Amino acid sequence: MIQVRALQKIMAFLSAGSMTTVNNSDTRTAGCLLTGIPGLEHLHIWLSIPFCTMYIAALGGNGILICTIISQPGLHEPMYIFLSMLASADVLLSTSTMPKTLANFWLGSSHISFDGCLTQMFFIHFLFVADSAILLAMAFDRYVAICSPLRYATILTRTVIGKIITATLTRSFIIMFPSIFLLKRLHYCRVNIIAHTFCEHMGIAHLSCSDISINVWYGLAAALLSTGLDIILIAVSYIHILRAVFHLSSREARSKALSTCGSHICVILLFYIPALFSVFAYRFGGKRFPRYVHILLANLYVVIPPTLNPIIYGVRTKQILEGARHMFSNLAKEFK
Numbered sequence: 001m002i003q004v005r006a007l008q009k010i011m012a013f014l015s016a017g018s019m020t021t022v023n024n025s026d027t028r029t030a031g032c033l034l035t036g037i038p039g040l041e042h043l044h045i046w047l048s049i050p051f052c053t054m055y056i057a058a059l060g061g062n063g064i065l066i067c068t069i070i071s072q073p074g075l076h077e078p079m080y081i082f083l084s085m086l087a088s089a090d091v092l093l094s095t096s097t098m099p100k101t102l103a104n105f106w107l108g109s110s111h112i113s114f115d116g117c118l119t120q121m122f123f124i125h126f127l128f129v130a131d132s133a134i135l136l137a138m139a140f141d142r143y144v145a146i147c148s149p150l151r152y153a154t155i156l157t158r159t160v161i162g163k164i165i166t167a168t169l170t171r172s173f174i175i176m177f178p179s180i181f182l183l184k185r186l187h188y189c190r191v192n193i194i195a196h197t198f199c200e201h202m203g204i205a206h207l208s209c210s211d212i213s214i215n216v217w218y219g220l221a222a223a224l225l226s227t228g229l230d231i232i233l234i235a236v237s238y239i240h241i242l243r244a245v246f247h248l249s250s251r252e253a254r255s256k257a258l259s260t261c262g263s264h265i266c267v268i269l270l271f272y273i274p275a276l277f278s279v280f281a282y283r284f285g286g287k288r289f290p291r292y293v294h295i296l297l298a299n300l301y302v303v304i305p306p307t308l309n310p311i312i313y314g315v316r317t318k319q320i321l322e323g324a325r326h327m328f329s330n331l332a333k334e335f336k
Contacts, residue, residue, distance in 0.1 A: 030192050031113040032207070036104050037299075038195045039292040048105035051299065054307040055098040061310030062087040064324060071330075072323040078156040079145070080320070082138045083313060085165065086267070089134060090306035093127040096120060097302050101197040117199040118180055124200060124302070126176045128275070129222075131305075132230045133168040135268055139237040142264060146257050147244045175222050182218060186210045196295055227275075234268060263316040267309050274301035 036044055069075045069084040100120070103109040112120070144155050179201050186208035194203045205215040241261060248254045274297055313320055 031111055032117045032199065032204070033110045033193045034100070034104055034112060034197060034199070035110065035193060035195050036101075036197055037292050037295045039290060044105040048102055051098065051105075051303060052102055054303045055094055055102070058094050058303060058306035058310075059091060061314075062091045062306060065310045065313065065320070068320060068323045068327050071327050075319060075323050078141050078161055079138070081161060082134060082141055083320075085168075086131065086134045086138070086309065087306075089127050089131045090309060093124065093131065094303050094306045096123045096127065097198045097299070101299065104197060112199065117194075117204060118183060121183075121199040121201055121204060122176055122180055124198060125179065125222075126172045128302075129172040129175055129226045130168055131271060132227045133171060135264075135271060136230045136233055136237075137164050137168065138264055139234045139241075139268075142261055143237045143241055146241050146261075171226070175226050179215075179218065179222070182215050186212065186215075195291060197299055200298075227272075231272060238265070259316065263312055266312050266316075267305070270305045270308055270312075271301075274304065 035041075037047065040047065065087045066084050069080045097120070100109075100112065141156060145152050148155065183201070183204050186205065187210045188207050189209045192207060194207070196203050201215065201219050202212075205212040238261070241257075245254055245257045245261070248257065277297060314324065315321070
């Protein structure tokens, strides 16, 4: 009996010691725990249904869109090349978050290594900045097509498109790569629990017991110099586009231009509104909004635009709709 009690005390001591090690050890060794959506843990299974549905729809819709643009020579134009880039970035952005989120909801797989957390954080922010730059490139494409239609082919050549793609990826990498070193320099000594479904810059930084003011200011500067600047340039582009459209003499040409721009404006609003609302609600909303509202919005802006973009362009763009029908008809003939 004495031996049993002694064994129980030893086990209790070891258990308490292991908990202390997890909570107080360096997060780089212990890794991080993603809680999911705090306050809504009892709804994780139900929330996984719309998230999973939208993720599958995003993969299927964007996959069809990319295959249609690649397989149809008539769609090898700057506008559709940028659209295929947007679809690719959308798939990668949702894939960088949704599989881990769904695994957490379904299997309780909340643990992620510190390096894995940094990797996820980098790709989420990298792809978000790249998405924003692609929307800017699409706005520039529409500006040239409507304001300088005769010079469109000479301005947006394959060389220029290649430079735009390179600049998009380079800028995203340069902006986000330093954040990895800014997080690695910190000393981590607190509980390694992130109240989120995925790893993001400030969520990781708040685990540290070091001064994170540099991280805060860098994150704000990166957002303003990338997404903020893109929004301003897109707005300026569309001011010039709308002025040019309303000066067109032909009603048919005006309606066609507005229809093309309408699809792009819908995509822009879908991308920026949830993201900006999430950022401003987090920064300035304080305790007005429950924590789960912030996290739900953060998840929605990485899955809703990828889900709806193919639908918007497929329904509103006649060339893509016809290209998809032609692609599927060719596949049906091959299988026959």
